[in-house]
Amino acid sequence: MNDKVPDKLLKIDRSLAQKFIKTPGQNPYLCYQCNKCSCGCPAAHKMTLLPHQIMRAVQLGQMEMILDNDSIFYCSFCHTCLERCPQGIAVSEIISKLKGMVAKIKGMPSAYKDEFKMIAETGRTSPLTSAVRRRREQLGLPSLSETVGKGEAKKIIKKTEIISYIEK
Amino acid sequence: MLRKEIINKEMGNQEITKKQENYDYLLFLGCLIPTSLPYMEIAARKSLEILNIKLKETNDFACCPDPVGIKAMDEITWLSLGARNLCVAQKIGLDILTLCNGCYETLKETSHILKEQKETLEKVNKILSSVNKEYKGNIIVKHIAEVLYKEVGTSKISSVVKKPLKNLKVSAFYGCHVVRPSEIMEFDDPENPKFLDELIEALGAESVPRMRKMLCCGAPLLGVNMELSLEMAKNNLDYIKASGADCIVTLCPFCQTQFDRNQAVIQRKFNLDYNLPALYYPELLCLALGVEPEKLGFNLHRVKVDPILEKIL
Known part of the structure; x- marks a missing residue:
């Protein structure tokens, strides 16, 4: 037994x-x-x-x-x-x-990795494509800058320990 | 009572951030609304303009960031990125108005945690020093619906309605993070909130009850578990359809994405036919305030809004 x-x-x-x-x-x-x-x-x-x-x-x-x-x-x-x-x-x-x-x-789910990467690169999680720009113009909305937050989000992400898991 | 007096009353002896006389709030656009759902932005801007809420804007805000994925992966990174945004508001000297439940939860919770937990604030400020910022812990964060409900008020809103939305049956979809966690959000009851129903009725429409009012839309799972995410949205659509509503009214771009952009996907996947237009509350508000539908970008909705417009105009 x-x-x-x-x-x-x-x-x-x-x-x-x-x-x-x-x-x-x-x-x-x-x-x-x-x-x-x-x-x-x-x-x-x-x-x-x-x-x-x-x-x-x-x-x-x-x-x-x-x-x-x-x-x-x-x-x-x-x-x-x-x-x-x-x-x-x-x-x-x-x-x-x-x-x-x-x-x-x-390992980090790829969706979250992408989110971190997008924030680091542009400050946003969704892309500002030329189609988006055109649509905003047609609607009379103010134009958006290519990146937001002066690249500071990238500096912050690099400063925390999560960076090594994003790059893995 | 003046807005300032109301804030004074609500906040007790707390310091008021508002320093700029010409503006009421600093607008926090978020990521999804200005890029994927600009019609939500138009409606928010137009309705607040009509109601005389003055917004200042800045390019310095970055992503809130996401209270589900980013927070789970690393809380201190999430807090630091959120606190950076609060620092931007601190420098400009205005409180924040958000258009999205996600941004609302992240920024309000960040502001709450950093006020309550001194040790965490120190940790965050150490990270923020790399971008020459220091958060002092005094920014108040509000959702557009909170400003409409608590500051403008339903009686004022119904008094300025030009086109009452009679005969329109609406299903109010609150979204989770506008009221939960209730201990932090302190907006309304976490299981049975009433404010959106009241805001809808203020426009002359009928807010119809339904089963499982606070069931999650499933949007946070879109990137990690598409199948479950769509199933959760489907369950909601079932309850909404059964309630006899003509349309859904949301407060959040994630819920809006599920019910507008993904409705066709769900219909195909489950071989069903809902045909339920989804509108952001400020869109409904704009219609009731007499804004011409042509100016609101309704053609950008995936589920056609025309039957609703025909019904109310």
């Missing part, structure tokens, strides 16, 4: 929860698994790890569980869970931070 329990399930690693605990409204240990976040979540039917299960995984420090699963990237950040949590936990904010942690391990 195989009664050996995998080691990783026995170990409770508190270091993951510690990453949230200091931020107001993000203490994962307050979660008592009422399931309200998962019931209200508009993406729950696509998730294999539901919001309340993600909360449990954070409490137990099971980062691997979160990494093995793309459920967090189904979150549209609508904050329904945050509003409904009887314990006042900002579940959506915790999931958002987990997205960042996963992206730093598994």
Whole structure:
């Protein structure tokens, strides 16, 4: 009879929860698994790890569980869970931070990489094409400059640690 | 009561940013509206002009940035880019008016966090020093709907309506980030807000109730999970159609993209036929204020607005 329990399930690693605990409204240990976040979540039917299960995984420090699963990237950040949590936990904010942690391990989704690159290059996330310029002129709207923000967004992005993950 | 007095009352003893007498707000256009959805910009400008809200403009604003992707990837980068925009307003000496729920959430939340968390403010200012900026934490950020509802007010709006939108049934689509997280946005109830319904009724139209009023439009997922994003928009379109509304009224370019630009995609994908025009609230406002439809760029809508215009004009 195989009664050996995998080691990783026995170990409770508190270091993951510690990453949230200091931020107001993000203490994962307050979660008592009422399931309200998962019931209200508009993406729950696509998730294999539901919001309340993600909360449990954070409490137990099971980062691997979160990494093995793309459920967090189904979150549209609508904050329904945050509003409904009887314990006042900002579940959506915790999931958002987990997205960042996963992206730093598994790589950033290309859509977000492109967003960073566009902001660094032009200051905007959507392109100012010649067609857009023409249309604005026809509509009598003021003309827009090619780049906005004096290139300062690029300097800021380069100054933060995210730059190494964008270039990866 | 004068606008300034109202602000004084609301803000208590807080310092008022407004220093320029000739202007009310600094306009924050964002990325999506001026490039992809210029008809939203026209309507916002025209309606605010008629209601005598004076806007100053600047080229110094960059992307807000996005409160979903950029924030998730790195919160300190998100805060720093947001704070840079707040610094621009600080230098000009005006509070910010946004046209988009996303910009509203990012800038308002950034301003809130940097006011509450001194340590974070220090961190952000250290990064901002590379572009010779320092945020002092006193900029107020408002959404166009907030200015219309709280400062102009529905009674003033209905008193200046020239063409009441009688017989028009409207489905109010708030979008998530205009009210959530409610502790920070402090605008209206996060599950059952009323302000947009009241703003619509102020124009003489009927705001019809529907199931799951605050269900997310799905737009933040467009780049990462197209299928789920469209499914969420479809669910909303189902509820809106079932409510018997003639059109959808939005407050945000992302919701607008889902319901106008992507409606045909959804119709094809699910083999359905909605034919529900989507309008930005200021467009509806402009029509009620008597602006000629030809001046509003309605031809840029993907879902034809003509049936609505025929109904009200």
